[in-house]
Amino acid sequence: MQSKNNSDNLLQKQITGNLQKDIALLQTLFTNDDTLRIRRICNTANPALNCALLFFDGMINMQVVNEFIVKPISQSPYRADKDHIEELLKTKIIQTEQVETTAEIQKISQAMLYGDSILFVDGLKNAFIISSKGWEKRSVMEPPSEQVFRGPREGFTEAIMTNTSLLRRKVQNPDLKFKFLNLGTETHTKVCISYIENLAKPELIDEVEDRLRAIQLDSILDSNYIQEMIKDAPHSPFKTIYNSERPDTVAANLLEGRVAIMVDGSPSALTMPAFFIENFQASDDYYINYYFSTISRILRLIGFFITISAPAIYLALVTYHQEVIPTQLLLSLAAARQGVPFPTIIEELLLLIAFEVLREAGTRMPNNIGQALSIVGAVVLGQAAVEARFVSAPIVIIISITGITSLMIPRMQGFIVFTRLSLIILASIIGIYGYLFGMSLILLHLVSIRSFGYYYVGGFASFTAERQKDIVVRAPWWKMRNRPDYLAQVRQRQPERSRP
Amino acid sequence: MKKIVKFFFFCCFCLLGSGFLCGCWQYQELEKLAVITGAAADLVKPEDIEQKTQQAQKKHESDIDEAAKDPQGKNEEPAKENKTGDTEKPQQHDGKKVSVYQPEIDKYLVTTETVDLDTKPENTGRALNTAAMGDTILEAARKNTQYVGKDLYWTHLNLFIIGEDMAKDGVQSLLDFICRYYQMKLSTSLMVAKGTSGADILKGSNPSERIPSFNIMSTITNNAKHAITYQVKANQFINDMGMQGISTLPAVTIQPDPNNGNPITVFDGIAVFQDYKLIGYLPQQESLYYLFAIGQSNTNLIVPIEKDGQLVASLDIQKSKTKMKYEFNEDYSQIQLKLVIQIRANIGENMVFNEQDKQDIQELAALANQNIEERIMHCLQYVQSNFGIDIFNFGAEIEAKQTQLWKTIEQKWNHGLFRDALLQVEVKTEIISGSALKNRIEMGNEG
Structure with a gap:
């Protein structure tokens, strides 16, 4: 507790301009952190340029630091007096893409923790924050949980700036906005609210921001932390916030007037408001023939009905x-x-539990044992149990259909398991x-x-032909003239008769 | 938290409430049900009663002997003798002799057919018959339970066969059972076992199905394809009885198979009921034209065409439409009834006609008109002279058109008015095509 107060006090301070004191200040702030590196640099031509570069090992790009910070500073031929040295360093010597000056320890420590290098210059009351991020990150790849037949195969990564760049590449429009917040009292995680200025309703953006700012959680390690904190109907098994790892899905949502939240360190972005029908829409639907995608959607709806009923x-x-x-x-x-030997209800519950166990085991298991599991599941549970008269064959068929159809709607797993069980128990009591x-x-x-103030059933509830174009049926693109009228600020997506 | 508790109580309340709305709670596991696929009701035969009396008498005597040896009276009655399972157990507690058998009770014999669902594959799907006697039909029906060891499940019963004896005695009590018993369906098909007992029909021996009642039912329900008989459901029968006291049921009987002489179940004519009692049968030939005349069975009937006593062709009826007409004389004491039947038919077989020749076809149609008119006329006259009651439902036609008049003649209708009615039949045949052939096969001309 004592040290927590100490570091809080330190963070409130400003740097003094005395190189030794400032270095000591940061060393106290990061006591016991062996990754802190301090590099003293002196300019050969200009002894007044006595600097120290501070950074964390592993967070920076070594080449950038060596080539564009250390080397120019030590070998710079320019001379300047104390008043102009800040300007000189910013404009002529340091060769990285971003340089900022600040005196606040708070900002300095945040920038260092995010992979920037800090340059203290003796006698200057401002420190330089030099962009030199170079941590390891996963490359952009297709998200395994949302694979498609056809369509873009890139997915979000854990690095938020990569994610924003992926979004920006989809929507090249100055109206696409990114607003950053730091959440998590301990983790100071970067959270980004993203929307398209003239499409998303301002009150929705404000609501999202208000809810985010109200979060007092100590850590945000994944977007689900936020999702659970800010979602409506928190006890409901339905998801009132939608999440996706696909930049194209998120971009499409933004283009319908939704707001997205991206969290540093989590590849799944949140979009809101969410509607019930979104559980049955896949991004493929928009990339393949509309007849086929309509059939798939209807199948998913039927599958949903079957799996719970x-x-x-x-x-x-x-x-x-x-x-x-x-x-x-x-x-x-x-x-x-x-x-x-067992009553039907016991039979059913036994097999359902067995199926859920198999599914759970399957998700936590290395791929190479997967085959063994499916053999055990299919042969032992199915055939052997029926032959041994543990369970009857029709039950195995019913549970298999239930299991297969539940895999059609991966977004609603939690809801499906819960509902199915409740319905079975109700049906066992009064049929x-x-x-x-x-x-x-x-x-x-x-x-x-x-x-977020929008009815969850959305376009389902009030039946107009216009709204049905992207609910159960996926209308061809030339027919989808408007964005959802209950969502977007500007309705028109394309002028009438725009089909070439 | 309060909200959740409230919601929980709301759910409990609704669940308890819905219990009141959903009728009787009846939980049954499938393997504990004996699904009845067919049933038959008969009167107990006099010789059975005789036999039973003797058995009961013997048993009574031996029971008394046993009781003398075993004063506690704990001995259980063995259940192996089916026919005696329903006799009252003698009460022996205070040494009083209680009458064991009263000849007037145990009037009905109800036979049920269930399906053997034994786990042995060679037995699965075999029909199991049980029979029990009782004072009433419901009692006899219930007593069958003791032979199957499971709950009898009547809801899937589609076929109820009425033994001839019972049909002659009256079927009112059976209809009451069908309507009243909660497991019975009103869509159950009824039929009469002609010249035999319902139990014998249920035993069945047709090679195509292991379950006789399924065989009979599939014959009935596929009727549109072979025009052999027709289906009468219990509600229809009850309605007809309620209207005029007259109805008909299909009749089944057991005949030797023309192929190998084994007994098989076949449909044979129509049973005619008046006031809940069987009064006679229409022969098979008459019943086919009866069904044809009333439009019940009007497709795929094969009609042989004769010319001067010689068979010349046959027609395969595709469609027919019957109109009933009537005319009264001045004082309404005599009525003339007329059936106008329009037929569309294919040529089934052709021995003499040239199908390319319009005149030949016209001749065939004229012959068909004449032949069918004669046969239907024969059927009508048969009904008039043998039963004298209106099974064709002309009465309903008159009631619909002249309700006031009907009220005055209703009483007389089946008591003379119909019997004395003048009859006329008019058939208009249209020949559509020669099926797959365009002309008959000639022989010898080509050399």
């Missing part, structure tokens, strides 16, 4: 409403149930009425929640 409906029909099952089917289901009751509750919840 199939086990519950099966359970309800088999244990309560046998009269609605066709006779032949009923007989084969009953034949399959012969000799199975199909329980299922319908559960579905009504979900529907009520769905229409009641909002995301």
